[in-house]
Amino acid sequence: MIYLDHAATTKSDEETIQVMNDATRNFFANPSSLHDPGIAARKRLNVARRNIARYLGTEKQHILFTGTATEAINTVIKGTFFKHPKKTIITSNVEHNATLNACKFVKAQGGHVITLESDATGNMPLDELEKVLNDHTVSLVSLIYANNELGTIIDVAPINELCKKYQAKLHLDMVQGPAHQRIKLDELDIDYASFAAHKFYGPRGVGILYFKAKDTFDSLIHGGRQEHQKRAGTENLAGIVGCEHALGRCYHNIDTWEATIRANAEIFLETLKKNNIDFRLNGPSFSDKRLPSILNIGFKDQDAQIMAFKLNEAGICVSLGSACHSEVIEASHVLQGIRVPEAYIDGSMRLSLSHEETKTDMIKVANTMAELVKSGECKK
Amino acid sequence: MNKKIIIQSDAQVLFKGKMLNMPVKKDAIKEKSIELFDDEDPCIIHQSYVMKQFAETLETLFKDANQPVIYYNEHRDTLDFLDIDTSKPVEIRLKG
Numbered sequence: 001m002i003y004l005d006h007a008a009t010t011k012s013d014e015e016t017i018q019v020m021n022d023a024t025r026n027f028f029a030n031p032s033s034l035h036d037p038g039i040a041a042r043k044r045l046n047v048a049r050r051n052i053a054r055y056l057g058t059e060k061q062h063i064l065f066t067g068t069a070t071e072a073i074n075t076v077i078k079g080t081f082f083k084h085p086k087k088t089i090i091t092s093n094v095e096h097n098a099t100l101n102a103c104k105f106v107k108a109q110g111g112h113v114i115t116l117e118s119d120a121t122g123n124m125p126l127d128e129l130e131k132v133l134n135d136h137t138v139s140l141v142s143l144i145y146a147n148n149e150l151g152t153i154i155d156v157a158p159i160n161e162l163c164k165k166y167q168a169k170l171h172l173d174m175v176q177g178p179a180h181q182r183i184k185l186d187e188l189d190i191d192y193a194s195f196a197a198h199k200f201y202g203p204r205g206v207g208i209l210y211f212k213a214k215d216t217f218d219s220l221i222h223g224g225r226q227e228h229q230k231r232a233g234t235e236n237l238a239g240i241v242g243c244e245h246a247l248g249r250c251y252h253n254i255d256t257w258e259a260t261i262r263a264n265a266e267i268f269l270e271t272l273k274k275n276n277i278d279f280r281l282n283g284p285s286f287s288d289k290r291l292p293s294i295l296n297i298g299f300k301d302q303d304a305q306i307m308a309f310k311l312n313e314a315g316i317c318v319s320l321g322s323a324c325h326s327e328v329i330e331a332s333h334v335l336q337g338i339r340v341p342e343a344y345i346d347g348s349m350r351l352s353l354s355h356e357e358t359k360t361d362m363i364k365v366a367n368t369m370a371e372l373v374k375s376g377e378c379k380k
Numbered sequence: 381m382n383k384k385i386i387i388q389s390d391a392q393v394l395f396k397g398k399m400l401n402m403p404v405k406k407d408a409i410k411e412k413s414i415e416l417f418d419d420e421d422p423c424i425i426h427q428s429y430v431m432k433q434f435a436e437t438l439e440t441l442f443k444d445a446n447q448p449v450i451y452y453n454e455h456r457d458t459l460d461f462l463d464i465d466t467s468k469p470v471e472i473r474l475k476g
Contacts (some may be wrong), residue, residue: 329424
């Protein structure tokens with residue numbers, strides 16, 4: 001099997017699984033309990049928090065564990081709205097649904113949200129952002145750092161500069177980041193960032209919310225005093241320890257891994273070109289600022305759903321960005337948002353690579369796709 | 381799977397169109413969905429995946445037959461998912 005859906009979920013290595021099993025066994029107690037096993041669990045939690053903070057370029061007092069990145073994103077957006085209900089929240093039309101639907105909730109509660117349109121590469125025009133920041137009292141700007149469908153990496157510095165100029169907080173959905181880049185949160189000097197362990201070879205069920213100051217947002221979950229009194233509930237220690245281990249692996253191996261991914265992505269695109277079929281790389285060009293791991297390919301006049309089905313039969317796992325809206329399947333809102341031409345949008349699919357594929361794998365994938373196009377089997 | 385077929389019975393056309401749009405019993409979709417996803421109420425995306433499975437089954441029958449026509453009676457068990465009147469002999473013909 002050639003698994004090219006790492007932007008959806010990555011596979012933990014055996015060592016990470018073992019580390020989690022050991023933590024389940026050895027740190028079974030509640031980290032809030034004041035007896036020896038509880039204290040041991042608390043200590044292990046603190047070590048994990050400190051290491052995770054270090055790997056993300058910050059300090060432990062800024063790290064809050066959640067159940068998912070979706071929860072982290074919801075916490076920032078709704079928590080900001082609850083704190084500043086009269087102020088405006090800005091986002092873009094190429095965000096993950098976690099952001100878009102949290103904003104939809106805010107709107108339904110009477111909040112004011114402005115969704116800016118991105119350009120064809122998935123970047124937000126700065127002049128548009130500045131205009132909105134200038135015209136409204138904005139509490140939060142929430143943007144996706146590395147787009148999960150396109151691979152676009154936004155230029156944080158000028159956006160952050162604008163946010164500071166207009167005293168708006170900046171939240172980045174950085175879910176796709178840590179598996180591919182060393183994140184330096186303190187250097188970025190943003191206000192919030194969200195992460196998910198399962199996107200960087202850790203377990204599902206662990207999200208991370210980075211926050212600069214804890215008095216800028218309200219909690220969503222109330223109960224005990226866990227997580228800086230910002231997110232109640234007994235901590236998922238085994239998951240957090242797995243997250244720590246997985247993030248450490250990324251941190252230490254990222255340069256080698258990224259070189260492999262870039263080379264594999266290049267050979268994939270070259271092989272596809274050699275086959276003389278009509279396709280486009282949706283979003284930023286390969287030389288733009290982007291994650292080389294995410295390739296959104298649109299095949300002209302093809303049905304990507306059929307192609308993905310056939311690829312699966314050939315042992316190749318890819319992803320479609322489509323979503324179900326009641327009784328129809330619609331093309332991804334991100335592809336619609338960047339205005340992918342009609343002839344290509346239904347034939348678009350996402351490949352998300354890891355360091356584990358070989359060049360041979362990627363040549364095979366490109367040739368299999370080309371064969372499917374040439375055979376007419378997937379024609380719309 | 382996007383190929384066009386004609387399902388005929390006694391010179392009467394029961395269905396004409398893409399394989400993926402062929403008439404499939406609601407119960408068959410539900411059964412297949414339970415088999416694949418353990419879900420008796422699949423969303424439209426999962427339903428469409430199930431339809432592709434049925435279309436794939438039909439494609440395979442054509443490939444194995446090595447001819448553009450197959451007869452329902454010869455594959456009654458395999459094609460039981462089709463929502464058509466089978467009281468008379470039915471033939472399924474590949475178009476184009």
